[in-house]
Amino acid sequence: MSILIRQASIIAMDKQHGSTPFVGDILVEADRIRAIGPDLGPPVADTVIDGRDRLVMPGLVNGHLHSGEALFKGRYDNMPLELWMLYCYPILGGQPPGDRLIYLRSMVVAMESLKNGVTTVVDDVYELGGQSMDQLAQVFQAYDDAGMRANVSGHIMDRPFLDTIPFAHEMLPADLRAKAGALATPGMGDYLDFCRSAAARFNDRSGRLRFMIAPSAPQRCTEPLMLAADALARSIGSPFHTHILETKTQAVTGPEFHGKTLIRYMHDLGLLHSGTTIAHSIWVTDDDIALMGDAGCSIVHNVISNQKLGAGIAPMRKLLDAGVNVALGSDGICSNDTPRMFDVMHAAGLLHSVSSPDYDTWVAASEVLECATIKGAKSALLGHETGSLEAGKKADLVILDLNTAPFTPLNDLRNHLVYCENGSSIESVMVNGEIVVEDGKLVRVNEGELLAELREAWAAYRPAHAATEAENAVFHPYFAAIHKRCTSMDVGINRYGSDMPAWKGHNRRAS
Known part of the structure; x- marks a missing residue:
């Protein structure tokens, strides 16, 4: 036709x-x-x-999202990342959603995305308790049925959780350290085998879908896993998609764990290159930015999510000027609460005008459009196929x-x-x-019927998630203390919209 x-x-x-x-x-x-x-x-x-x-x-490109959060949109408010993750990505796990619920939560993201002009999504999928091939297949099936183009990952963290957060072993009581320490971590060999099987099964499905390699973050994954994942990503033509320096706590993490910034750590491992895509990149130093520009890597600027979680303002102009490929993303459907990329473009066009009185450095609408289209496609290693007409x-x-x-x-x-x-x-x-x-x-799916089915399925699953939230809430005051300690430290840069935070001595909890 x-x-x-x-x-x-x-x-x-x-x-x-x-x-x-x-x-x-x-x-x-x-x-x-x-x-x-x-x-x-x-x-x-x-x-x-x-x-x-x-x-x-x-079509717009959503360079970074987590469709698994679609069940929790509109559920949380006024929590920084380290506290919000206790409930959305609970330490102690919980009851995994059934396959049909995974399909429905993916489909609601696909439907809202398409109706709002998003033709390509980069979906970094995390499942409670580890991801099975059948669970991953539900995500692919939803995007296939809706008619989207998508890169879909299997998200992994293979370090013990408390080893990923600075001062956690010092500041948590023994009983909670024991609870967290009892959790098993996935094996590198199993993960790589899973990725190879997923790529063989899903790559080029319907001419639109691909599997993506996405180790969570350098502080959450061991060096052997990061290196092996990068080698596998190169071999199958996948982006090496990861999270780096979203929060000030993570800016503290690099020097505490490695004596260097996390970007310098990645560089020294040989993990900064044109196939590397970094979600967030807020708390980067000028030296970090130079390394990223020299490597020709990509970042995904998740401007709305970063605001809602109080993570800070990414130095977008510095990144662009250094030659970093800057894409735009919604991030998770619970930390943004929508995959609408017109909202993201609007926010990106406005926020950086308050970062400096030098209006020659402000981000122009034409640059925002570029980041939401062709640069987004390049960050997904799809620039040869989409992102421009x-x-x-x-x-x-x-x-x-x-x-x-x-x-x-x-x-x-x-x-x-x-x-x-x-x-x-x-x-x-x-x-x-x-x-x-x-x-x-x-055109392809009945939106009303699918939304009605999701509402019914969520009503059945919600009590289980509420119980998981309650079980993990015991960590809240200790992670609040870690957050306060880290954000009060001097890391040499400030990415907040104000001077250092004025603490009032209280912490809100999820209801």
Whole structure:
């Protein structure tokens, strides 16, 4: 089947045009863009779409998310990462969700993403008690059914949990150290075998899906695992996707554990390279940024999640200027509470203007669009396939109606997309040459039925999770003390939106 979009406003994000709009045609044949240009001549296609008063842009790329958190959206507030993880990623584990619930939580992310113009997601999936192949298959099945493009990981941590947090052994009482220490850690050989099997089973499924290698973080994984995972990622063409320096506690972690920053630690292990994608990268030093730029690695800026968890403000301008490939991500669907990338773009466009009075350093709407499209695709090692509208690339695109309030009156389309649009103007979404959202509605799946099923399944699972929260709450005051100790330390930089925190001597707990 072929589709011709005629005389639309186009933001291609290619090398020729960048984010500069132009009017033209796009011819899609099968799963790829066959041609794009000002005028492709008389219509010769199975379907012709009138592009007048329409904007066509590349599908948005969510460079980092955790779909497993979709069950907990709207559940927590006013907790920094180290406390929030006690409830969303509980130390003592809990009852794993059933396979159908895993499918449904993945599907709600896929549905909301597609309806809001996200055609590609990078989903770092963690399962309580370790991930099985059947559980992973449910995530892939959901994205396959919805029609998304996705990199999906099997998340792993192989260090004992208390060994990943500075001062934990010192500040926790013996009974809680014993509880945490009794938990088994996964074996490196089993994890690598799992990854090889998953890649063989899922890579290139439906021309849209791939398995991704994603060891959690350098402080949570042993050196042998990080090195072996990197070698495997290179061999199968996967990003080496990890988390580094999200919080000030993690800025303390590197010097406490290794006598150097975590970025320097990664560099010294040979783990900084163009295939490395780092989620967050907030508490990086200038030396760290130089190392990252020289390596040509990527970071994913999760601007909304970082604000909600009080993690700090990533030095986006410094990272961009150093040559680091900066993508945008929602992060978890509980630390952001939505996978909507228009929200992320809006926040990224605004936040960095308060980081400096030097307005020449502020992040422009055109740069935000680049980070949400082609740079996001590059961070997923998919830049050769998606992220821009070019002949030969996959047909992943979004059609927006310009006769809507967010585009009225019409001025600079780039500014409208970043500062005005919220996804409500989206008319159609195409992934892999297939229209998966039409007239604002999902084509492949019944959204209402799936949402109703998820609500029922969550009602049945919620008591088990509440019991898990209660069991893990015993760690709360001790982790609050660790957080206070670490954030009160001088690490040579400040990534908060204010001077050092003024402690009031109280800590809120999840209800």
